[in-house]
Amino acid sequence: MGILDGKNILVAGVTMDSSIGFATARVAQEQGANVLISNFGRALGITRRIAKRLPTEPPVLELDVTDQDHLDGLADQVREFVPHLDGVVHSIAYGNPETLLGGRFLDGPWDDVAQAVQVSAYSLKSLATATRPLMGEGGSIVGLTFDATVAWPAYDWMGVAKAGLESCSRYLARDLGPDGIRVNLVSAGPLKTLAAKAIPGFGDLEAMWETRAPLGWDNADQIPTAKAVCALLSDFFPATTGEIVHVDGGFHAMGA
Structure with missing residues (x-):
């Protein structure tokens, strides 16, 4: 019996099997969850193909978090497969x-810049409000960030967008808490994902982790x-919200 046994989880923004979203969907299934995943546009076909590589092939929903029609129809899409959601993962940035x-x-x-902020930060609010009607009994929303408390080499405006995401998560924690919905982020160290490959000079960031x-x-390793x-999606953090959990080998705590 896993820590997500019987829970219904939507992982939004799964493209490649090297992504954190894909790894989360895998672990969630292994922990007993019923998982749905989403993507949109040209990437939707890729998502449908890689969905077959998960332990159980999940439903694949079409969701562009910048398209209000998609957001308005999301609850109905979800209800075709499960009656409600217990958790939502925001694995979206551009x-x-x-x-x-x-x-x-x-x-x-x-x-x-406006596009980056909308897709990477504002979309957390968009996804939260679109799925709120599906979490009538409460639930957990978890997003992914890259520590925005400092300026990084090469990261530039994505760092600003992630700072917006981190602030957005705290305001959502405030406003959704009365509904029993927790909102937290996981701040990972640098990982070899599709998003990382698109960042010129990302190798400089990776090199810092080797010694620190x-x-x-x-x-x-995602x-x-x-x-x-998945731990934050589970019932093991019932009183934790507005938090950023670092999964970076302890890098964030070291001064030098």
């Missing part, structure tokens, strides 16, 4: 790597992060 990353902070154009993470860090997400 910033144009050609204009916003890799040392381009001073030149980032507003239209691209006291527990060590395997940038090809499972520790996925386990933390």
Whole structure:
């Protein structure tokens, strides 16, 4: 019997099997959850193919978190497969790597910045309000961040977007708490995901972990992060909300 036994979990934003979202869906299933996953556009076909690689092939929903029609129809899509949700995972972020990353902070154009903030931060609120009617008995929303308390090499406007995500999670924790809905984030160390490959100079970030993470860090292993997400989805954190849990080998706690 797993810690998510019988729970219905939506993992939004699963593209590749190297992603944290995919690893979370796998661990959640192994812990007894009924999992649904989502994506949209051209990536939807990829998601449908990689869904077959999970222990149990989950339903794949079409969801663009910037499309209000998709958000308005999400509850009905979910109810085709499960009557309610116990948890939601926000595994969604995007910033144009050609204009916003890799040392381009001073030149980032507003239209691209606005898109990054909407997709990477505002969408947490959008997803939370779209799924709120499905969590009448309370539940857990978990998002993914990369520590936005400091400025990182190469991360630039995505760092600003993640700062917005972190603030958004705290306000959601405040406003959804009375409904019994917890909202937390997991801050992972650098991982070799599709999103990371799009960041020019991301190798400089990865190199820092080699000497400063006291527990060590395997940038090809998404499972520790996925386990933390699943723990926050479970009933083992009933009084925790507005929190950021670091899964980075202890890097964040080291001064040098």
